Amino acid sequence: MDRRMYSARLLDKKLLSESAQCYHLEFDVPELENFAFEPGQFISMVAEDGRGKSQTRAYSIASAPRGNRFDLCLDRVDGGFFSNQLADAKLGDSVSFHGPYGLFVLRRPLVDSVWIAAGTGIAPMRGFVETLFPSATEDKSDGKHFWLVYGARHASEIYYRHYFEKAAAEHSNFHFLPTVIHPHEGWEGLRGNVEVQVRMLLLDDVGMDSLIGDAKPAQAYICGLNEMVAANRAQLKELGWDRKQIAFERYD
Numbered sequence: 001m002d003r004r005m006y007s008a009r010l011l012d013k014k015l016l017s018e019s020a021q022c023y024h025l026e027f028d029v030p031e032l033e034n035f036a037f038e039p040g041q042f043i044s045m046v047a048e049d050g051r052g053k054s055q056t057r058a059y060s061i062a063s064a065p066r067g068n069r070f071d072l073c074l075d076r077v078d079g080g081f082f083s084n085q086l087a088d089a090k091l092g093d094s095v096s097f098h099g100p101y102g103l104f105v106l107r108r109p110l111v112d113s114v115w116i117a118a119g120t121g122i123a124p125m126r127g128f129v130e131t132l133f134p135s136a137t138e139d140k141s142d143g144k145h146f147w148l149v150y151g152a153r154h155a156s157e158i159y160y161r162h163y164f165e166k167a168a169a170e171h172s173n174f175h176f177l178p179t180v181i182h183p184h185e186g187w188e189g190l191r192g193n194v195e196v197q198v199r200m201l202l203l204d205d206v207g208m209d210s211l212i213g214d215a216k217p218a219q220a221y222i223c224g225l226n227e228m229v230a231a232n233r234a235q236l237k238e239l240g241w242d243r244k245q246i247a248f249e250r251y252d
């Protein structure tokens with residue numbers, strides 16, 4: 001395992017959602033010309049806490065490889081040490097890290113797949129979309145279909161909503177299915193948690209962004225907090241899926 005330490009320098013920071021206190025962070029790695037990783041992998045960031053103790057936290061990379069740069073999607077956790085330090089970082093600040101690590105990566109050859117995420121579990125999925133659908137005209141998806149079922153508490157917490165909507169409008173084999181647990185008045189999209197929507201998708205219920213021709217997910221990628229990951233794994237097993245068809249990344 002490569003334990004070499006690098007420094008990530010914060011180049012840009014955007015608030016993705018005020019209510020969720022979620023940030024999009026962009027870094028470069030000054031000591032590297034290329035930071036090589038597979039989309040979906042994570043890095044381990046390291047910092048000293050107030051008592052001089054070294055603390056390490058994992059963060060999924062929220063982008064495809066591009067030179068020595070990478071992005072993160074970060075939630076500020078109430079009372080949390082590392083997430084607050086990162087959320088409060090100023091442009092030009094550096095954070096130590098090692099990695100990349102992890103097996104939550106696109107399996108080859110590609111097959112029709114469902115990507116299931118909630119909250120910042122969207123980070124690896126953004127890397128997947130940037131990789132398979134780099135622009136309006138470029139397509140590296142081998143003609144396979146990808147359904148991104150993305151759960152948020154409120155519509156204002158659908159991170160990267162416009163980016164995914166645009167990618168879905170540009171690529172007929174990428175389907176963006178955001179679902180909201182507490183919809184505001186006038187919300188016309190999907191409602192309820194991701195399990196409900198995944199179930200409808202897999203059982204091809206009417207009203208969903210329906211399955212296209214013979215295309216049907218044969219591989220699932222699930223990312224987020226353990227409760228959501230466990231519920232989705234259990235449902236897929238109940239629907240007859242083999243564990244080899246299910247890749248997952250748990251944040252807690």
Ligand SMILES: Cc1cc2nc3c(=O)[nH]c(=O)nc-3n(C[C@H](O)[C@H](O)[C@H](O)COP(=O)(O)OP(=O)(O)OC[C@H]3O[C@@H](n4cnc5c(N)ncnc54)[C@H](O)[C@@H]3O)c2cc1C
Nearest residue numbers: 042057058059060073074075077080081082083120123251
């Ligand atoms: C493989 C992996 C990838 C991850 N990727 C991301 C990512 O892309 N973006 C991201 O924001 N986080 C991600 N995390 C979570 C991240 O590593 C930290 O756990 C999180 O930032 C909280 O750290 P903290 O030091 O602020 O909180 P801590 O000081 O460690 O914890 C404070 C309290 O918050 C609770 N808590 C811990 N994590 C969470 C959480 N995620 N949501 C709600 N409550 C929590 C703890 O149980 C504890 O009670 C990932 C975790 C793993 C294992």
